[in-house]
Amino acid sequence: MNLVFEALSHPVRRQIIQRLKRGPQSAGELAGMFDLxxxxxxxxxxxxxxxxxxxxxxxxxxxxxxxxxxxxxxxxAELIDFGGDKNDE
Known part of the structure; x- marks a missing residue:
């Protein structure tokens, strides 16, 4: 799961994920969103x-x-579990 959190740590990759929530996209369409x-x-x-x-x-x-x-x-789900139960304090 560390690879997932590492991948999500960059704002460009989070924006790519946001765009893909709308449906499949070509590499060219996704790349066109950024000046990279x-x-x-x-x-x-x-x-x-x-x-x-x-x-x-x-x-x-x-x-x-x-x-x-x-x-x-x-x-x-892992993030939610990591937060623990407030009743555990």
């Missing part, structure tokens, strides 16, 4: 994929990214 170089965007995509937050599908020369909601839900 292709290598920088590739690094962000790779970190999201390594954390299993996104999945990819190739359509000819285009890479389509989709959000893996189950990983986000698990991360949220």
């Amino acid at each position: 170089t292709k290598p920088t965007m590739s690094t962000h995509f790779a970190k999201l994929k390594k954390a299993d937050l996104v999945s990819t599908k190739r359509d000819k020369n285009t890479i389509i990214y989709s959000l893996n909601m189950s990983i986000l839900e698990r991360a949220l």
